[in-house]
Amino acid sequence: MHDISHIERRGVPGVLVSTVHFASAVEAQSESLGFDAAAVLTSHPIQDRTDEEMATIADAAFNELVQALAGPA
DSSP states (O other), X not given: OHHHHHHHHTTOOOOXXXXXXXXXXXXXXXXXXXXXXXXXXXXXXXXXXXXXXXHHHHHHHHHXXXXXXXXXX
């Protein structure tokens, strides 16, 4: 969250990517920093996923990530 906050404040669009397990932490950090970050949440857990499974997760999140990066239409 801190990285996205710093990037955005420099005028560079950013999107936080995390797993659904950390959704409440994302909300808490966002509130604490006073920064409403664009976020894409993926399935959890990811640490034991194969490369192929990670590619599938990334592919599934891609369109949402691009939309979040582009901002509101």
